[in-house]
Amino acid sequence: MQRTVLGRACLGSVLTILVLVTVSNGQRRRGFPLPPAPPVQEQPAPEPKTSRRSDTVAMEREARELSALAASIPGDVEQLKKGLLPKDAVDKLKRIEKLSKQLRGQIQP
Template identity: 45%
Template structure:
Protein backbone atom coordinates (compact mmCIF):
# COMPACT_ATOMS: atom_id res chain seq x y z
CA UNK A 1 0.00 0.00 0.00
CA UNK A 2 2.82 2.39 0.87
CA UNK A 3 4.51 1.50 -2.38
CA UNK A 4 1.36 2.37 -4.40
CA UNK A 5 0.95 5.72 -2.62
CA UNK A 6 4.64 6.48 -3.17
CA UNK A 7 4.35 5.69 -6.93
CA UNK A 8 1.20 7.79 -7.16
CA UNK A 9 2.99 10.69 -5.41
CA UNK A 10 6.00 10.42 -7.77
CA UNK A 11 3.72 10.30 -10.83
CA UNK A 12 1.77 13.38 -9.75
CA UNK A 13 5.00 15.21 -8.91
CA UNK A 14 6.49 14.46 -12.34
CA UNK A 15 3.30 15.59 -14.08
CA UNK A 16 3.16 18.87 -12.13
CA UNK A 17 6.86 19.49 -12.76
CA UNK A 18 6.38 18.88 -16.51
CA UNK A 19 3.42 21.27 -16.68
CA UNK A 20 5.42 23.93 -14.81
CA UNK A 21 8.33 23.63 -17.26
CA UNK A 22 6.17 23.59 -20.44
CA UNK A 23 3.11 25.72 -19.64
CA UNK A 24 1.83 25.98 -23.26
CA UNK A 25 2.04 22.33 -24.08
CA UNK A 26 4.10 22.63 -27.25
CA UNK A 27 7.02 24.94 -28.02
CA UNK A 28 6.85 27.77 -30.56
CA UNK A 29 9.10 27.09 -33.57
CA UNK A 30 11.95 29.60 -34.13
CA UNK A 31 10.58 30.60 -37.55
CA UNK A 32 7.32 31.79 -36.01
CA UNK A 33 9.19 33.91 -33.48
CA UNK A 34 11.24 35.52 -36.29
CA UNK A 35 8.08 36.18 -38.29
CA UNK A 36 6.50 37.90 -35.30
CA UNK A 37 9.54 40.14 -34.96
CA UNK A 38 9.58 41.00 -38.66
CA UNK A 39 5.84 41.62 -38.94
CA UNK A 40 6.22 44.77 -36.87
CA UNK A 41 9.24 46.06 -38.83
CA UNK A 42 8.63 49.19 -40.96
CA UNK A 43 7.92 48.48 -44.62
CA UNK A 44 9.97 49.85 -47.50
CA UNK A 45 8.07 52.01 -49.97
CA UNK A 46 7.20 50.15 -53.19
CA UNK A 47 9.60 50.55 -56.08
CA UNK A 48 8.31 52.86 -58.77
CA UNK A 49 8.03 51.23 -62.19
CA UNK A 50 10.30 52.65 -64.85
CA UNK A 51 8.45 54.62 -67.48
CA UNK A 52 9.02 53.34 -70.96
CA UNK A 53 9.72 56.09 -73.44
CA UNK A 54 7.55 55.90 -76.53
CA UNK A 55 9.26 55.86 -79.91
CA UNK A 56 8.44 59.29 -81.41
CA UNK A 57 8.88 58.13 -85.00
CA UNK A 58 6.50 55.21 -84.51
CA UNK A 59 3.94 57.44 -82.79
CA UNK A 60 4.11 59.94 -85.65
CA UNK A 61 3.66 57.26 -88.33
CA UNK A 62 0.73 55.69 -86.46
CA UNK A 63 -0.89 59.11 -86.00
CA UNK A 64 -0.49 59.82 -89.73
CA UNK A 65 -2.02 56.46 -90.62
CA UNK A 66 -4.88 57.10 -88.20
CA UNK A 67 -5.54 60.52 -89.75
CA UNK A 68 -5.45 59.06 -93.26
CA UNK A 69 -7.87 56.26 -92.41
CA UNK A 70 -10.18 58.63 -90.54
CA UNK A 71 -10.28 61.05 -93.47
CA UNK A 72 -11.47 58.28 -95.79
CA UNK A 73 -14.40 57.23 -93.57
CA UNK A 74 -16.91 59.99 -94.55
CA UNK A 75 -16.60 59.06 -98.25
CA UNK A 76 -17.12 55.39 -97.45
CA UNK A 77 -20.18 56.23 -95.32
CA UNK A 78 -21.63 58.15 -98.29
CA UNK A 79 -21.28 54.96 -100.35
CA UNK A 80 -23.10 53.04 -97.60
CA UNK A 81 -25.93 55.58 -97.74
CA UNK A 82 -26.20 54.94 -101.49
CA UNK A 83 -26.48 51.21 -100.89
CA UNK A 84 -22.90 50.29 -101.74
CA UNK A 85 -20.96 48.70 -98.90
CA UNK A 86 -17.19 48.99 -99.37
CA UNK A 87 -15.54 45.68 -98.50
CA UNK A 88 -12.65 47.41 -96.68
CA UNK A 89 -14.87 49.55 -94.42
CA UNK A 90 -14.94 47.04 -91.57
CA UNK A 91 -11.18 46.50 -91.79
CA UNK A 92 -10.54 50.25 -91.84
CA UNK A 93 -12.72 50.80 -88.76
CA UNK A 94 -10.98 47.98 -86.89
CA UNK A 95 -7.57 49.40 -87.82
CA UNK A 96 -8.64 52.88 -86.64
CA UNK A 97 -9.76 51.43 -83.32
CA UNK A 98 -6.53 49.46 -82.90
CA UNK A 99 -4.34 52.48 -83.71
CA UNK A 100 -6.29 54.73 -81.35
CA UNK A 101 -6.00 52.24 -78.48
CA UNK A 102 -2.28 51.78 -79.07
CA UNK A 103 -1.60 55.52 -79.26
CA UNK A 104 -3.60 56.13 -76.09
CA UNK A 105 -1.73 53.42 -74.18
CA UNK A 106 1.67 54.70 -75.35
CA UNK A 107 0.90 58.30 -74.44
CA UNK A 108 -0.51 57.46 -71.00
CA UNK A 109 2.61 55.54 -69.92
Protein backbone atom coordinates (compact mmCIF):
# COMPACT_ATOMS: atom_id res chain seq x y z
CA MET A 1 0.00 0.00 0.00
CA GLN A 2 2.87 2.30 0.80
CA ARG A 3 4.31 1.73 -2.63
CA THR A 4 1.03 2.63 -4.31
CA VAL A 5 0.72 5.87 -2.35
CA LEU A 6 4.36 6.70 -2.97
CA GLY A 7 3.96 5.85 -6.67
CA ARG A 8 0.85 8.01 -6.97
CA ALA A 9 2.57 10.93 -5.21
CA CYS A 10 5.55 10.60 -7.51
CA LEU A 11 3.30 10.35 -10.57
CA GLY A 12 1.30 13.38 -9.40
CA SER A 13 4.50 15.40 -8.93
CA VAL A 14 5.77 14.45 -12.38
CA LEU A 15 2.44 15.38 -14.00
CA THR A 16 2.36 18.72 -12.15
CA ILE A 17 5.88 19.55 -13.30
CA LEU A 18 5.01 18.54 -16.86
CA VAL A 19 1.95 20.80 -16.88
CA LEU A 20 3.94 23.75 -15.51
CA VAL A 21 6.71 23.29 -18.08
CA THR A 22 4.27 23.14 -21.01
CA VAL A 23 2.38 26.20 -19.79
CA SER A 24 5.60 28.19 -19.41
CA ASN A 25 6.73 27.15 -22.91
CA GLY A 26 3.47 28.45 -24.35
CA GLN A 27 4.08 31.87 -22.84
CA ARG A 28 7.58 32.22 -24.24
CA ARG A 29 7.88 34.28 -27.42
CA ARG A 30 9.83 33.09 -30.40
CA GLY A 31 11.79 36.15 -31.59
CA PHE A 32 10.51 39.65 -32.10
CA PRO A 33 7.20 40.43 -33.81
CA LEU A 34 7.37 41.69 -37.37
CA PRO A 35 6.86 45.44 -37.73
CA PRO A 36 3.93 46.58 -39.85
CA ALA A 37 4.61 47.34 -43.47
CA PRO A 38 5.14 51.03 -44.27
CA PRO A 39 2.09 52.75 -45.73
CA VAL A 40 2.09 53.16 -49.47
CA GLN A 41 2.42 56.81 -50.39
CA GLU A 42 0.85 57.81 -53.64
CA GLN A 43 2.49 60.57 -55.61
CA PRO A 44 0.04 63.43 -56.11
CA ALA A 45 -0.70 64.28 -59.70
CA PRO A 46 0.92 67.52 -60.83
CA GLU A 47 -1.48 70.43 -60.82
CA PRO A 48 -2.38 71.97 -64.15
CA LYS A 49 -0.74 75.31 -64.84
CA THR A 50 -4.08 77.08 -65.15
CA SER A 51 -4.97 76.41 -61.51
CA ARG A 52 -1.49 77.55 -60.46
CA ARG A 53 -2.08 80.80 -62.36
CA SER A 54 -5.45 81.36 -60.72
CA ASP A 55 -3.87 80.63 -57.35
CA THR A 56 -1.24 83.31 -57.88
CA VAL A 57 -3.91 85.80 -58.94
CA ALA A 58 -5.92 85.00 -55.83
CA MET A 59 -2.78 85.24 -53.69
CA GLU A 60 -1.98 88.67 -55.11
CA ARG A 61 -5.55 89.85 -54.48
CA GLU A 62 -5.46 88.52 -50.89
CA ALA A 63 -2.04 90.10 -50.32
CA ARG A 64 -3.32 93.51 -51.48
CA GLU A 65 -6.38 93.21 -49.25
CA LEU A 66 -4.18 92.18 -46.33
CA SER A 67 -1.91 95.15 -46.93
CA ALA A 68 -4.83 97.60 -47.08
CA LEU A 69 -6.36 96.22 -43.89
CA ALA A 70 -3.03 96.31 -42.07
CA ALA A 71 -2.49 99.92 -43.17
CA SER A 72 -5.84 100.94 -41.65
CA ILE A 73 -5.08 99.49 -38.20
CA PRO A 74 -2.79 102.31 -36.93
CA GLY A 75 -5.64 104.80 -37.43
CA ASP A 76 -7.95 102.54 -35.42
CA VAL A 77 -5.35 102.34 -32.64
CA GLU A 78 -5.16 106.14 -32.55
CA GLN A 79 -8.93 106.28 -32.10
CA LEU A 80 -8.63 103.71 -29.30
CA LYS A 81 -6.21 106.06 -27.53
CA LYS A 82 -8.92 108.72 -27.62
CA GLY A 83 -11.41 106.28 -26.09
CA LEU A 84 -13.27 105.51 -29.30
CA LEU A 85 -13.59 101.95 -30.59
CA PRO A 86 -14.24 101.74 -34.32
CA LYS A 87 -16.98 99.15 -34.83
CA ASP A 88 -15.14 97.37 -37.63
CA ALA A 89 -11.70 97.24 -35.94
CA VAL A 90 -12.24 93.76 -34.50
CA ASP A 91 -13.63 92.52 -37.83
CA LYS A 92 -10.58 93.94 -39.63
CA LEU A 93 -8.23 92.13 -37.26
CA LYS A 94 -10.11 88.85 -37.74
CA ARG A 95 -9.98 89.29 -41.52
CA ILE A 96 -6.24 90.03 -41.34
CA GLU A 97 -5.72 86.85 -39.35
CA LYS A 98 -7.78 84.79 -41.80
CA LEU A 99 -5.99 86.18 -44.85
CA SER A 100 -2.56 85.63 -43.34
CA LYS A 101 -3.41 82.01 -42.52
CA GLN A 102 -4.67 81.44 -46.06
CA LEU A 103 -1.57 82.97 -47.61
CA ARG A 104 0.73 81.01 -45.31
CA GLY A 105 -1.06 77.78 -46.25
CA GLN A 106 -0.74 78.51 -49.96
CA ILE A 107 2.94 79.40 -49.72
CA GLN A 108 4.07 76.49 -47.56
CA PRO A 109 4.13 73.08 -49.24
